[in-house]
Amino acid sequence: EKIIFNGELVERTGINIDIEDRGYQFGDGIYEVIRVYNGKLFTKEEHIKRLYESAEKISMELPYDRNSLEEQLENLVKENQLKTGIIYLQFTRGVAMRAHGFPGDDVVPVFIAYTREVERPESSMKNGVKGILVDDIRWLRCDIKSLNLLGNILAKQEAANHGCFEAIQHRSNIVTEGSSSNAFVIKNGELWTHPATNLILNGITRRVILDICKEQGIQVIEKPFTVDELLDADEIFISSTTSEIMPIVQLAKNTKSDILLNEKTIGDGKPGQLTRKLQELFEKEIEKQCYS
Ligand code: PMP
Structure with a gap:
């Protein structure tokens, strides 16, 4: 090698x-x-x-x-x-x-x-994973894919300490992104995600997802949304190069933060319908680019 x-x-x-x-x-x-x-x-x-x-x-x-x-x-x-x-x-x-x-x-x-x-995370994508809300303590140029990842590392470790797959960060009350992923919520058939500003990394997976939605006529709103809106979402998922489209089906209680007092199940605790549809369409994009 x-x-x-x-x-x-x-x-x-x-x-x-x-x-x-x-x-x-x-x-x-x-x-x-x-x-x-x-x-x-x-x-x-x-x-x-x-x-x-x-x-x-x-x-x-x-x-x-x-x-x-x-x-x-x-x-x-x-x-x-x-x-x-x-x-x-x-x-x-x-x-x-x-x-x-x-x-x-x-x-x-x-x-x-x-x-x-690296194998594709098949079973996690199928069953969904747990997330946890953590404070976004990072600097103000998260749009740069810089080697400086201490803030992201501390967030991910917080997730690991609570048995979670990913930490979903929020700056005050606004949900920004995961520690190594972008964050999305689905509410009444609409997909919401933080706009590509200096506060997030504009993920390539995120862009593929937004392109798919455009093509398919799925309504996307790139707007900052709050922690309460996340908690009230029908579906939540994160996206990244290695994790692809990963459903979040449960949010753990963060013992270090007062923002979520109790554990919360998202929807019925299984990946939601629109998330699964996006996974299928993402699969087609992989086939198109890498198998044809
Ligand atoms: N946000 C952060 C902070 C990340 O580290 C990553 C993955 N490196 C992403 C978002 C997702 O980006 P991509 O889809 O390009 O992997």
């Missing part, structure tokens, strides 16, 4: 990460996770475009053009004979003597990418 290190296909054990890599010291960098189905990269262009946008937002110039990067990633998948899984890729701002300010122009970003086999 090979990885990419600065444009070369090499063995994982054959590389050294400098102790003064800015990714290692500051989390100064950006990343992407791309799903691979049937050996093909799902929504490849969208992920690569978002990567370049994230780079631009942190004033980092990537050392490859899009075509070269795409080719490298495809070679990696081929080399590793990956069928179902993910590619993880990241760029840090490079290696320089530790100082907060950007290094000089002579310092180039450090690039790594690797593949991992």
Whole structure:
């Protein structure tokens, strides 16, 4: 199994990460996770475009053009004979003597990418999972897919501590997104999700879902909604590259927060009708892109 290190296909054990890599010291960098189905990269262009946008937002110039990067990633998948899984890729701002300010122009970003086999979460998608509401303590540029993930990590651990799959974050009373996913509610046949502002990452899965809804005439409202509206929803789901469309069928009581006093079952405790329909349509999109 090979990885990419600065444009070369090499063995994982054959590389050294400098102790003064800015990714290692500051989390100064950006990343992407791309799903691979049937050996093909799902929504490849969208992920690569978002990567370049994230780079631009942190004033980092990537050392490859899009075509070269795409080719490298495809070679990696081929080399590793990956069928179902993910590619993880990241760029840090490079290696320089530790100082907060950007290094000089002579310092180039450090690039790594690797593949991992990851099965689709079939049974969770079918049965739904538990979520928990947590305070969104993150910074105000959540639109950047940055390596700085402490806020997200603490949220996810809070979920794990309560036996939950995902933490659904809220900033004051407004539901923003999951710790590593976007959040949606369905009310009276309408799909609501937070607008793609600086307060959330505009997920690629989210965009696929919104496109599907447009095509199918399913009413979507991109608007901030409250915790009370979430609790009152007919259906809840989250979306991400690895979790796809994941129904939330129960909300756990958060012992650290006073916002939800008791456990709450969503709908009848099973994935709702519109969520299941969206899962089916999402499946068709995977087939279209990766199996035809
Ligand atoms: N929000 C956050 C905070 C995330 O980390 C992720 C997944 N990395 C998402 C949303 C979903 O994005 P995508 O659908 O592109 O995986």
